Amino acid sequence: xADKDDxxxxxxxxxxxxxxxxRDFSIYMRRAFAKSMGYTGEELARPxxxxxxTHSRFNPCHRHFPELxxxxxxxxxxxxxxxxxxxxTSLHESTxxxxxxxxxxxxxxxxxxxxxxxxMDSVVLMGGCDKTVPAQLMGxxxxxKPAIQLIGGxxxxxxxxxxxxxxxxxxxxxxxxxxxxxxxxxxIDAVEGRLVxxxxxxxxxxxxxxxxxxxxALGMTLPGTAAIPAVHxxxxxxxxxxxxxxVALAQSDLTPDKxxxxxxxxxxxxxxxxxxxSTNGVIHLAAIAGRLGLGLKLERLNELSDTTPVLAAVKPVxxxxxxxxxxxxxxxxxxxxxxxxxxxxxALTITGETLRERLAAEAGDYVDRRVIKTAAxxxxxxxxxxxxxxxxxxxxxxxxxxxxxxxxxxxxARAVVFTSLEDMAARVDDPxxxxxxxxxxxxxxxxxxxxAAMPEAGFLxxxxxLLEAGVKDMVRISDARMSGTAYGTIVLHVAPEAAIGGPLxxxxxxxxxxxxxxxxxxxxxxxxxxxxxxRSSHGVRPAGSGTASRGYDKLFRETVLQAPDGCDFxxxxx
Ligand code: FES
Numbered sequence: 001x002a003d004k005d006d007x008x009x010x011x012x013x014x015x016x017x018x019x020x021x022x023r024d025f026s027i028y029m030r031r032a033f034a035k036s037m038g039y040t041g042e043e044l045a046r047p048x049x050x051x052x053x054t055h056s057r058f059n060p061c062h063r064h065f066p067e068l069x070x071x072x073x074x075x076x077x078x079x080x081x082x083x084x085x086x087x088x089t090s091l092h093e094s095t096x097x098x099x100x101x102x103x104x105x106x107x108x109x110x111x112x113x114x115x116x117x118x119x120m121d122s123v124v125l126m127g128g129c130d131k132t133v134p135a136q137l138m139g140x141x142x143x144x145k146p147a148i149q150l151i152g153g154x155x156x157x158x159x160x161x162x163x164x165x166x167x168x169x170x171x172x173x174x175x176x177x178x179x180x181x182x183x184x185x186x187x188i189d190a191v192e193g194r195l196v197x198x199x200x201x202x203x204x205x206x207x208x209x210x211x212x213x214x215x216x217a218l219g220m221t222l223p224g225t226a227a228i229p230a231v232h233x234x235x236x237x238x239x240x241x242x243x244x245x246x247v248a249l250a251q252s253d254l255t256p257d258k259x260x261x262x263x264x265x266x267x268x269x270x271x272x273x274x275x276x277x278s279t280n281g282v283i284h285l286a287a288i289a290g291r292l293g294l295g296l297k298l299e300r301l302n303e304l305s306d307t308t309p310v311l312a313a314v315k316p317v318x319x320x321x322x323x324x325x326x327x328x329x330x331x332x333x334x335x336x337x338x339x340x341x342x343x344x345x346x347a348l349t350i351t352g353e354t355l356r357e358r359l360a361a362e363a364g365d366y367v368d369r370r371v372i373k374t375a376a377x378x379x380x381x382x383x384x385x386x387x388x389x390x391x392x393x394x395x396x397x398x399x400x401x402x403x404x405x406x407x408x409x410x411x412x413a414r415a416v417v418f419t420s421l422e423d424m425a426a427r428v429d430d431p432x433x434x435x436x437x438x439x440x441x442x443x444x445x446x447x448x449x450x451x452a453a454m455p456e457a458g459f460l461x462x463x464x465x466l467l468e469a470g471v472k473d474m475v476r477i478s479d480a481r482m483s484g485t486a487y488g489t490i491v492l493h494v495a496p497e498a499a500i501g502g503p504l505x506x507x508x509x510x511x512x513x514x515x516x517x518x519x520x521x522x523x524x525x526x527x528x529x530x531x532x533x534x535r536s537s538h539g540v541r542p543a544g545s546g547t548a549s550r551g552y553d554k555l556f557r558e559t560v561l562q563a564p565d566g567c568d569f570x571x572x573x574x
Contacts, residue, residue: 075243111139128152166203200230263344273383278484287566305383447497
């Protein structure tokens with residue numbers, strides 16, 4: 001056990017002693033239990049690195065985490081620290097009901113409290129699947145101890161017949177073919193076994209890869225590590241180096257608030273836009289910023305979007321490249337170097353160097369220009385995501401224009417309304433549904449305070465009879481979210497949402513809606529007198545009401561904020 005003079009309660013294993021009214025007794029008790037794990041005094045006197053460990057058999061994206069954990073621990077030990085992993089909530093997209101977003105804040109609270117309550121000097125955050133990365137960054141930002149994130153990394157692609165496939169842009173492509181009768185049951189069953197064939201997160205620029213990029217652009221990961229494939233040996237080397245860096249952090253005061261500054265948040269937003277990244281990234285970045293008293297206003301996002309080119313041709317942008325190609329092409333570093341004149345270069349990274357120093361060290365590194373374009377010759381001159389405002393979305397809505405159909409950007413059309421997910425499921429494929437390809441499909445009551453808790457349902461299905469007629473895209477509007485792997489002319493995150501009485505709740509079949517991407521507008525073309533009538537008969541429930549009467553469900557319904565505030569809980573923001 002540690003020497004007598006090694007009883008500094010401000011660091012290491014003796015941090016945060018329980019109070020029994022006798023400090024020496026508290027030390028004696030903690031030592032007694034530590035001895036049961038076989039640690040020596042010398043080990044316990046080292047800097048303590050906690051590892052927020054999110055391996056779970058309910059989370060296939062993290063199935064390689066045991067091997068990564070070993071590598072982190074090697075790095076910690078080699079640098080003279082003691083690594084102690086601890087379990088936290090783990091979230092996977094396909095195994096949580098009603099959806100993983102509902103539990104992001106639970107994971108953030110769990111992570112924050114365990115970092116704060118347990119005796120560690122720094123923490124390695126092991127994240128990967130969509131919501132895990134923002135949850136850990138939110139929690140670590142609030143906990144206030146030095147933290148570094150290790151990303152799990154993306155899956156490798158596989159094959160189905162002549163097609164190269166990867167989750168999950170291709171999941172949707174094949175499913176759409178199946179619904180349209182162009183792929184039979186045997187075909188879709190075969191595809192099911194080919195889409196996800198290695199450990200790691202989805203193989204395209206979905207939410208997980210977007211959030212990994214954001215974590216690196218914020219400065220919270222080691223440089224060059226966000227896009228390394230999950231099964232690549234470089235990923236193990238990155239884990240070991242992350243462990244070593246965590247030991248140095250344990251002896252520093254480089255807390256997340258010194259890394260995640262306004263400049264870093266804007267850098268991350270630029271990267272998100274340049275990647276044509278997931279719309280979920282906008283919500284998560286706002287939530288992370290909110291933990292430190294900072295913000296990411298949608299109006300500012302539009303300013304950044306107007307001056308940020310789309311540079312990465314990674315699905316769902318383009319139709320060819322996957323994350324493994326993006327990594328081999330130069331990864332986030334290559335994107336950052338192209339964006340350099342637009343970035344806040346004084347932002348600190350977790351290595352202690354500035355972004356300027358990082359980029360200078362990487363000048364001249366290889367870039368595959370088929371995948372990552374130059375700023376002078378971009379895929380699009382403006383950013384992939386745009387915020388819309390207007391009478392249908394007074395507080396804003398989001399459109400991912402880089403994954404949308406430009407010919408639909410300026411459109412005034414008739415609304416076909418579904419009042420809930422259940423209503424949509426019941427009627428969308430009805431041959432008698434009154435809908436044409438020229439209409440705008442609207443889904444209500446799928447926002448954060450709805451019973452559905454803002455699922456990734458914004459990729460509203462095109463009615464079957466239109467699909468069979470060859471319609472590939474149409475304007476769709478909702479207060480839901482959309483998977484980062486989805487595509488189409490889809491307006492999301494309408495705020496305020498329908499469930500708290502936002503104008504979206506007042507739309508009726510046959511109303512005219514005007515979308516103008518050029519003007520950043522989304523308007524409901526219905527007289528105010530008619531809207532007032534609808535409002536009075538609508539029976540809007542006050543915010544936070546609903547059927548949830550206990551537990552986390554109740555906490556969520558009563559305190560979750562709208563999308564522009566990151567869907568965090570109101571009491572967790574600073
Ligand atoms: Fe985990 Fe896509 S399901 S990243």
